[in-house]
Amino acid sequence: MASCGHSTASKNRDIVEVFGYDNPPYWYYSSLKKKYNFVEGDMGFRSFMDMIDGYFDFIGGVVCALTGRPEPWPNGEDPGGNYYRYFHLDHCHKIEKKIKEEGGMMLLSLRGFIEPAQNTLLGNLENSPLPLQEELKARGKIAKYIADPPFQQFLRKHNRKEYKEMVEGTGRYDPRWV
Numbered sequence: 179m180a181s182c183g184h185s186t187a188s189k190n191r192d193i194v195e196v197f198g199y200d201n202p203p204y205w206y207y208s209s210l211k212k213k214y215n216f217v218e219g220d221m222g223f224r225s226f227m228d229m230i231d232g233y234f235d236f237i238g239g240v241v242c243a244l245t246g247r248p249e250p251w252p253n254g255e256d257p258g259g260n261y262y263r264y265f266h267l268d269h270c271h272k273i274e275k276k277i278k279e280e281g282g283m284m285l286l287s288l289r290g291f292i293e294p295a296q297n298t299l300l301g302n303l304e305n306s307p308l309p310l311q312e313e314l315k316a317r318g319k320i321a322k323y324i325a326d327p328p329f330q331q332f333l334r335k336h337n338r339k340e341y342k343e344m345v346e347g348t349g350r351y352d353p354r355w356v
Contacts, residue, residue, distance in 0.1 A: 243290030289327035
């Protein structure tokens with residue numbers, strides 16, 4: 179069968195409708211959409227952008243999920259003009275790896291939007307020797323954040339039925355998640 183010749187822009191029409199094509203917001207959302215295999219309608223969201231907006235409404239604003247600090251510049255106003263959002267979308271690399279191996283929805287690996295320094299800290303924590311890792315995980319906000327990430331709380335609250343089906347599809351369903 180011949181290819182329809184869809185461009186990257188047509189695959190991301192929801193993003194183009196809002197931001198146009200070939201600019202930092204377009205590349206930001208289209209790369210996240212692709213990385214997390216988001217398809218229109220996942221968890222009842224029309225677009226990846228709608229899901230992100232819903233997440234920030236859920237946590238009470240565009241703030242770091244660990245520190246509570248707001249983003250230092252408004253969307254699209256990076257002083258260097260290179261980035262759309264200051265915060266990083268943190269995810270669990272171990273869950274991501276298992277999902278890639280076994281199949282399932284990448285949305286299960288998402289933890290929350292956090293400051294770049296906090297993301298580096300968590301990356302180092304995940305790669306540290308086990309005793310240090312366990313020590314740091316046991317401390318306050320980091321332990322709570324890793325045990326029940328805010329992005330997963332948001333997805334559960336938004337659409338419990340689809341969330342339960344998504345988690346059950348991994349074979350690691352935890353009844354506390356519903």
